[in-house]
Amino acid sequence: xxxxxxxxxxxxxxxxxxxxxxxxxxxxxxxxxxxxxxxxxxxxxxxxxxxxxxxxxxxxxxxxxxxxxxxxxxxxxxxxxxxxxxxxxxxxxxxxxxxxxxxxxxxxxxxxxxxxxxxxxxxxxxxxxxxxxxxxxxxxxxxxxxxxxxxxxxxxxxxxxxxxxxxxxxxxxxxxxxxxxxxxxxxxxxxxxxxxxxxxxxxxxxxxxxxxxxxxxxxxxxxxxxxxxxxxxxxxxxxxxxxxxxxxxxxxxxxxxxxxx
Amino acid sequence: xxxxxxxxxxxxxxxxxxxxxxxxxxxxxxxxxxxxxxxxxxxxxxxxxxxxxxxxxxxxxxxxxxxxxxxxxxxxxxxxxxxxxxxxxxxxxxxxxxxxxxxxxxxxxxxxxxxxxxxxxxxxxxxxxxxxxxxxxxxxxxxxxxxxxxxxxxxxxxxxxxxxxxxxxxxxxxxxxxxxxxxxxxxxxxxxxxxxxxxxxxxxxxxxxxxxxxxxxxxxxxxxxxxxxxxxxxxxxxxxxxxxxxxxxxxxxxxxxxxxxxxxxxxxxxxxxxxxxxxxxxxxxxxxxxxxxxxxxxxxxxxxxxxxxxxxxx
Numbered sequence: 001x002x003x004x005x006x007x008x009x010x011x012x013x014x015x016x017x018x019x020x021x022x023x024x025x026x027x028x029x030x031x032x033x034x035x036x037x038x039x040x041x042x043x044x045x046x047x048x049x050x051x052x053x054x055x056x057x058x059x060x061x062x063x064x065x066x067x068x069x070x071x072x073x074x075x076x077x078x079x080x081x082x083x084x085x086x087x088x089x090x091x092x093x094x095x096x097x098x099x100x101x102x103x104x105x106x107x108x109x110x111x112x113x114x115x116x117x118x119x120x121x122x123x124x125x126x127x128x129x130x131x132x133x134x135x136x137x138x139x140x141x142x143x144x145x146x147x148x149x150x151x152x153x154x155x156x157x158x159x160x161x162x163x164x165x166x167x168x169x170x171x172x173x174x175x176x177x178x179x180x181x182x183x184x185x186x187x188x189x190x191x192x193x194x195x196x197x198x199x200x201x202x203x204x205x206x207x208x209x210x211x212x213x214x215x216x217x218x219x220x221x222x223x224x225x226x227x228x229x230x231x232x233x234x235x236x237x238x239x240x241x242x243x244x245x246x247x248x249x250x251x252x253x254x255x256x257x258x259x260x261x
Numbered sequence: 262x263x264x265x266x267x268x269x270x271x272x273x274x275x276x277x278x279x280x281x282x283x284x285x286x287x288x289x290x291x292x293x294x295x296x297x298x299x300x301x302x303x304x305x306x307x308x309x310x311x312x313x314x315x316x317x318x319x320x321x322x323x324x325x326x327x328x329x330x331x332x333x334x335x336x337x338x339x340x341x342x343x344x345x346x347x348x349x350x351x352x353x354x355x356x357x358x359x360x361x362x363x364x365x366x367x368x369x370x371x372x373x374x375x376x377x378x379x380x381x382x383x384x385x386x387x388x389x390x391x392x393x394x395x396x397x398x399x400x401x402x403x404x405x406x407x408x409x410x411x412x413x414x415x416x417x418x419x420x421x422x423x424x425x426x427x428x429x430x431x432x433x434x435x436x437x438x439x440x441x442x443x444x445x446x447x448x449x450x451x452x453x454x455x456x457x458x459x460x461x462x463x464x465x466x467x468x469x470x471x472x473x474x475x476x477x478x479x480x481x482x483x484x485x486x487x488x489x490x491x492x493x494x495x496x497x498x499x500x501x502x503x504x505x506x507x508x509x510x511x512x513x514x515x516x517x518x519x520x521x522x523x524x525x526x527x528x529x530x531x532x533x534x535x536x537x538x539x540x541x542x543x544x545x546x547x548x549x550x551x552x553x554x555x556x557x558x559x560x561x562x563x564x565x566x567x568x569x570x571x572x573x574x575x
Binding site for chain 1 (some may be wrong): 466
């Protein structure tokens with residue numbers, strides 16, 4: 001069924017026959033997919049195809065709700081840890097794999113406290129180190145110039161796009177190895193979207209990125225690899241330019257040319 | 262029901278117009294009925310309060326607030342009763358807050374969803390409906406006879422704490438459930454433990470609702486009479502409890518918790534059941550004070566809610 005070409009670059013994570021169940025409902029069906037290190041991989045497909053479900057397997061978000069079950073393997077390189085193994089503590093995974101959500105979800109705290117939170121809960125950091133880490137994260141998220149003079153303002157006073165970049169800074173502050181984006185621009189206007197996309201393009205030099213998007217132009221603009229999913233299965237994964245110009249699967253071609261979905 | 266405006270004119274068919282007019286009449290009829298019902302309820306309430314005020318207001322005085330009960334109606338006062346009410350409420354809150362909050366956080370955030378927790382859920386809801394006198398009987402057996410706490414402030418506080426606990430837990434759980442899941446997920450996604458998520462985000466976000474629920478439950482408890490009579494409230498106390506401090510170390514004293522107690526509704530109950538008319542006036546005046554105490558607590562609940570709302574926006 002799936003015609004997965006293994007990308008020529010080193011992998012940061014890889015699923016092998018990964019299946020996922022919401023209770024009795026199987027949402028992912030034996031997905032084998034490699035995520036290249038320090039590249040951006042986009043997950044596309046029609047609503048309900050399982051792309052967000054797959055993304056949330058990577059940081060074990062599904063563990064927060066009862067009745068969810070994983071099968072198969074999801075390996076994190078270089079150690080080859082199986083992320084979905086029950087003996088692996090999800091908290092340790094989430095310390096290494098950050099996430100940015102669909103709607104900006106800053107904490108009802110100050111800008112500074114939002115960015116510092118991930119480091120604060122780990123503990124054992126001096127105030128000056130924390131200050132540096134917060135500044136670095138805000139610079140990486142291209143937000144520093146806008147907020148440097150008002151770090152103690154409430155995060156809710158920022159615009160939607162700024163809030164989303166704040167959430168990116170918050171995720172970056174702990175220096176994650178992988179950053180997961182779950183349709184990060186679906187609640188933003190075109191200008192804010194463009195800034196986030198630009199940011200994703202910059203970030204992928206340093207961190208492995210997996211981005212779920214329903215917007216195919218966005219996938220084309222920001223990702224190096226694109227995986228097309230349909231009804232819980234991976235249909236095809238290839239270099240983004242090839243997926244959009246010369247896909248090998250008829251279904252992929254129909255989707256990227258806008259004939260369904 | 263004028264159909265003179267431009268849009269109405271565009272509805273050309275006669276039967277359409279008639280149906281529209283009928284729908285609007287029905288709407289207006291409901292609005293008027295609702296208004297009348299509201300007015301009726303309000304006027305009954307106002308009449309009750311008004312009667313209490315007319316009867317009791319003349320008796321309200323500094324002397325009334327600062328005197329102990331007496332055989333002579335004109336010399337009697339509610340000093341031991343209102344101090345007793347405040348102390349009992351304090352103990353009730355001190356016991357109910359940690360227990361209620363702990364149970365609510367555990368049930369909402371930690372407890373696995375299985376048959377046992379469902380059973381606990383149902384039982385808490387049922388406990389909220391148990392008549393207060395039943396709590397009184399249980400408290401008499403447990404606190405007075407089994408634990409030998411005596412007919413004391415401590416017993417009264419514990420009894421009322423049991424009484425408000427189900428309501429406190431239910432209100433706290435509602436407030437915790439109202440915290441948006443995105444906030445929880447944001448914290449978990451950064452590697453927070455469950456306790457860190459609860460402590461840093463869930464509790465601060467839900468504290469307004471939790472406190473409101475607690476204060477409203479307490480303002481119900483402030484008027485409770487039956488369970489306190491059952492555990493042995495006295496109606497004639499002509500002294501104050503021991504002060505909560507003492508001259509020698511450790512300087513704070515818990516002796517007052519073991520003193521005999523009375524509260525406002527019991528003082529009222531006692532006065533109402535006397536034959537002399539003058540004591541009935543005293544009861545009305547005490548009722549007025551109790552009403553003011555309850556209103557003050559409700560006002561506090563509103564203030565607390567407003568304060569937390571201002572701090573938190575989504």
